Amino acid sequence: MxxxxxxxxxxxxxxxxxxxxxxxxxxxxxxxxxxxxxxxxxxxxxxxxxxxxxxxxxxxxxxxxxxxxxxxxxxxxxxxxxxxxxxxxxxxxxxxxxxxxxxxxxxxxxxxxxxxxxxxxxxxxxxxxxxxxxxxxxxxxxxxxxxxxxxxxxxxxxxxxxxELRPAQPLTPPQKTDVLSRTDMPDFPRWSQLVTQVTSEEFNRETPKVVLSRQTKLQVSDTPDPWTVLACWQGRNPTSFQFGFQFSAKHSFISCTPERLYRRQQDQLVTEALAGTTVRGLTPEEDEQLAQQLLDDHKNSHENQFVGTHIVSELTPLSARVNADEPLKVFKLNHIQHLHRVIKAHLRPEICDFQLLQSLHPTPAVGGFPKASALDYIAAHEGYNRGWYAGTCGFLSSELSEFAVAIRSALLEPGCINLFAGAGILTGSDPALEWQELENKLATIMSILVDF
CATH class of the missing domain: 3.60.120.10 (Anthranilate synthase)
Structure with missing residues (x-):
């Protein structure tokens, strides 16, 4: 043909x-x-x-x-x-x-x-x-x-x-955005209060992990083209999922996210626990040293274990078989690296994608554990509407479906760019260190948008 x-x-x-x-x-x-x-x-x-x-x-x-x-x-x-x-x-x-x-x-x-x-x-x-x-x-x-x-x-x-289809034209050349103001919600004093609450012995006994997040709102003189921004982001982190939804000319949601919720091909499913973070090194030797420290770090490995245990418990009633025995590895991005564990399942024949979405999302990597109490705390205290940030986006069909978790994402509106980042808060979490983790997670998209 x-x-x-x-x-x-x-x-x-x-x-x-x-x-x-x-x-x-x-x-x-x-x-x-x-x-x-x-x-x-x-x-x-x-x-x-x-x-x-x-x-x-x-x-x-x-x-x-x-x-x-x-x-x-x-x-x-x-x-x-x-x-x-x-x-x-x-x-x-x-x-x-x-x-x-x-x-x-x-x-x-x-x-x-x-x-x-x-x-x-x-x-x-x-x-x-x-x-x-x-x-x-x-x-x-x-x-x-x-x-x-x-x-x-x-x-x-x-x-x-x-x-009415138009032929492809080169994307608008990327330019730095003129930022008029920046607002963080929550700001650092409020963030410190929340981290202190979540790590208190009384709270932590019932809810050992809550993923707190922050919306960084940039007021801009001219909103950039979302597809130019996404293409630049794609070039910085080619090993991530890249997707965008623009339902009208005024609003667009783009993401360059490392985290898979799941990929299903007929009855074979692959998912992962992606939690635990550190920065990249300036040299190959320093990078490998940081990766090994991440693997050896109790707080980060404990956080990843929370996510993996939850995924296995949710998949077990939907599956004939679940395999979570693959070793813990390090997943590297442009500015940061994560702990990563692959989990596979053979689904029962009657299971469909919406049952998977209901069970697997949101994972403890973006919500917390136990799910219900962590979500209730976030809704009551975080102070802004996450919307599709930390939601899940992708496609489904009878043969093949794939969904990513929408971290590392941006909502573009007229005169405003909304950026999002989160951090898993457990016993021992330090407010200042977790705040810096948010900054590290925004480093790639901020380097695309603004001059430092």
Whole structure:
């Protein structure tokens, strides 16, 4: 089969859409695919005028996706219990004629609480147009949702969007941002109070770990292009997940995060405990010395063990087998390095992705342990709305699903850049050292945005 240029593939798909009108009305989600030679996907995405815009690249670089528009958009802005969410998901999954139909989206850190405008407590959509690049091919994909409109209406909407696609253009050259002011929530005095509370003997007896976080709000004279920022971030930390959701021109959420929530291929699942942090060294020798100190450090290894134990306990009732015997290793990023342990499971056949999301997220790496009391403390005391920060973002389909934990992330709004960082607080945590850990975790994105 010949591989078309993107412009020729657009014409071919538009013709194929017209031919569908000669066939009887169908139901469900119908997907048309052309193999193509793809342009740089982030550049292509930045050029498009239609929203939503979605970008995804996995940590292992097996696949890269850019998508625009939607033919199905499920957004939950009010409280939705797990049973209702699962019911809606199962209904929509039954609509998909193809195993390759994907729902892209995310779940807020604490879906009990109100989240950011446009994002919701959870939001998943099937894009109208996708560009997917795998190790073996490039694809242009068009999705039609025949449950919500007639075939003729869906064909017309898809052809209109195809006709308005723009060719990729180079991204705007990166420039440092003029920061007018910076506000930290909580500020350091309040942070010190919270750390002292969480590490007190009385509190720690019932809740041994709470992950406290901070929102750093930068007021700026000109909001940078999110895709330029994400591309720069991607270049600094290529071994991380990179993704972005821009539901309108005003708000975008981007992330360059090291942490996988899980990857599921049919009934085989891989997840990880990523917790425990130190900085990188200035020389290879110093770097390895710091890595070994991290492996030997009781506080950090204890924190990682909390996360791993929780994941195993949550996976056990969903799985025929769970393997958490792989050795603890060090995962290196540009400015910092983490303790990292791989966990694998063979899932029971009736388990679906929303059950995995409900069970695994949020992990003790971003919430704490026990989960319920840690989340209650964060909601009552942290002082700001995490929204999708420390939530989970990714995609799901019947054959393959992958989700990352949205740490190392930024919410861009008109005149404002919101940055986020967290630290696991346990017995022995020092407020000043944990505050410095937050600064270390923001070092990469701050070096992209501002001059020091």
């Amino acid at each position: 010949s591989v078309l240029s993107l412009s020729k593939a657009v014409i071919s798909l538009s013709d194929r859409l017209s031919q569908l009108l000669d066939h009887p009305q169908q139901s469900g989600i119908l997907q048309l695919v052309e193999e193509v030679t793809l342009p740089p996907l982030m550049s292509w995405l930045a050029t498009q005028q239609h929203f939503p815009k979605i970008y995804w690249q996995g940590r292992d670089h097996r696949e890269e996706v850019a998508a625009i528009g939607s033919c199905l958009d499920l957004r939950f802005t009010e409280a939705v219990d797990d049973a209702k969410l699962l019911q809606i998901y199962q209904q929509q999954r039954q609509c998909a004629h193809s195993a390759d139909v994907r729902f892209y989206g995310g779940v807020a850190f604490d879906r009990r609480l109100a989240s950011w405008p446009e994002f919701g407590r959870a939001r998943f959509l099937v894009p109208r147009v996708e560009l997917r690049r795998s190790e073996t091919c490039g694809q242009l994909i068009v999705n039609l949702n025949l449950n919500e409109q007639t075939l003729a209406q869906q064909v017309s909407a898809a052809q209109t969007l195809l006709a």
